[in-house]
Amino acid sequence: MKLKTNKKLFLIVGIIVLLFFSGLAITTYISNNRITSIPAPVIKTLPNTLGGNVMLQGVGYPGSKVLIFYNDSLIDDAEVDDSGNFFKNISIINEGEATFKVKLIYKNIESEFSNSITTFIDLTPPDPNAFKLTSKIPSQQNQSTITLNGSISAGDKLLINGKDYSVEENGTFNIIYTLTEGNNTLSFQMVDSYGNKTPELLRSEIYVDTIKPEIINSSFGNCDTKASPTKEIVKIGIGDWSGYLDSTNSVAIVGCIGGNVKSITVDGKKISWDENNEIYQRVNLYIRGGLNKYKTVVTDQAGNIATGYVETTAVRDTNSIDVNLNY
Secondary structure, eight states, X not given: OHHHHHHXXXXXXXXXXXXXXXXXXXXXXXXXXXXXXXXXXXXXXXXXXXXXXXXXXXEOOTTOEEEEEETTXXXXXXXXXXXXXXXXXXXXXXXXEEEEEEEEEETTEEOOOOOOEXXXXXXXXXXXXXXXXXXXXXXXXXXXEEEEEEEOOTTOEEEETTEEEOOOTTSEEEEEEEOOSEEEEEEEEEEOTTXXXXXXXXXXXXXXXXXXXXXXXXXXXXXXXXXXTTOOEEXXXXXXXXXXXXXXXXXXXXXXXXXXXXXXXXXXXXXXXXXXXXXXXEEEEEEOSEEEEEEEEEEETTSOEEEEEEEEEEEEOSSSEEEEEOX
């Protein structure tokens, strides 16, 4: 009876010991696979001077959250990707020395701070007084490019309509700028190597018309130029007239204009138009028998010149003159 009792006791003790070591093994497994701390992150060195945009980069524990501190104040956060890298673009609005450091948070576990890095934030734009434009910008021209000469601060760039143009080492520039047909606006700024821009330094308007006027030998129709605003149209012809062959006769010049016409001449004689852009003017022309052609010259406001002819035909009848107009 005593032997059976001892066997039961040994069996119970064995089970207890087995359960104890099994529990210890499970506890040890969980403890070995549970994260209780994460290493401090590392941030990469920055240049000595930067503008207002700072790209902060570093490495840390994958999947953790990065807390970003600027001059000891928490300003932003980021995420560490699966490769252990993090990136964050930070906007700084205060000029001066800037110190950055970060720490990580992963499942309520917080790391130590990273290394600190310091840079200087430069938010001062170039001196606007350094901008000098020596070339003239006309209000209109008949060429599609313009040469811009001048100077800015050495080391800075010139912005024209937001696009930057490099200058010589001493700050001088000689830029051939391409314009578009019609109205153009040129806006000038300067920008330094840290991205700091000046306000607008100069704004100029220039109208470009590279298209010659069109001369149509007809006194009929309209001269609408809406489809091509920089193209001038002149419809011009010789109206009804009577007189003698091989002599100077007073004839009517009729038609219309469209667009920015500066001047018209027929056979060297100046032709005018009224407030409705209609032409009616008598001029003295020498009429011969047969076909008569008179040179017409049209100049637009931009200086483009077109030439053509107005025509009339006169045939002697027995007692009169037959006149065929404009062919």
